[in-house]
Amino acid sequence: MAGSKKSAAEGRALGVGGVFFRSPDPARLGAWYQQVLGLGIESWGDTRGTSFAPADMPENAFTVWSAFAKDTEYFGPSGQGFMINLVVDDLDVALENVRKGGGTVLPEREEADFGRFGWFEDPDGNRVELWEPPETIPDDLGEDDGG
Numbered sequence: 001m002a003g004s005k006k007s008a009a010e011g012r013a014l015g016v017g018g019v020f021f022r023s024p025d026p027a028r029l030g031a032w033y034q035q036v037l038g039l040g041i042e043s044w045g046d047t048r049g050t051s052f053a054p055a056d057m058p059e060n061a062f063t064v065w066s067a068f069a070k071d072t073e074y075f076g077p078s079g080q081g082f083m084i085n086l087v088v089d090d091l092d093v094a095l096e097n098v099r100k101g102g103g104t105v106l107p108e109r110e111e112a113d114f115g116r117f118g119w120f121e122d123p124d125g126n127r128v129e130l131w132e133p134p135e136t137i138p139d140d141l142g143e144d145d146g147g
Contacts, residue, residue: 016063018049019084023124032123036101037086037094052087060115060133061087076106076119076127084128091116091132113138 023029030041030048039050064085068074075083088094091109095118099105104121111117116132 016065019082021082021084021126029122029124032101032103036097036103037088057087058089058133060135060137061131062133076121078121078125078127080126084126085131086128088130088132091118091130094118094130094132095120 026046026048027043030039033039034041041048041050075081095105098120102123106119106121106127109116109118113134114137115134118130119127120130121127
């Protein structure tokens with residue numbers, strides 16, 4: 001299961017330590033995310049950012065690292081090489097906040113055993129995925145198949 005401790009040699013990656021990307025106006029984009037999705041944006045020199053403490057995440061939230069095929073359509077038509085996924089407490093309210101804040105809410109939605117998903121484009125045109133984790137994780141989700 002995601003987040004479980006497995007014995008391995010030292011020097012291994014333990015999780016995602018950050019998501020870093022370029023913006024033509026980091027202050028403007030940071031202010032937008034603060035206003036629309038409530039991120040606690042701070043000024044870090046020339047950059048803007050926030051940190052998420054694991055204790056502040058919903059019980060069934062986790063971080064995923066996943067490499068997609070170069071020609072994936074999952075990130076939308078923009079041709080961007082990455083997509084940020086943000087955990088939210090209420091997908092519908094978060095998407096409505098994005099819409100009210102001037103972001104482009106995309107019509108697709110996905111509901112699965114591991115939660116609800118929706119997407120938007122931020123003011124810089126980045127496609128962002130929002131994830132509302134489920135109340136409970138299915139027993140077979142994330143089981144190691146030995147591969």
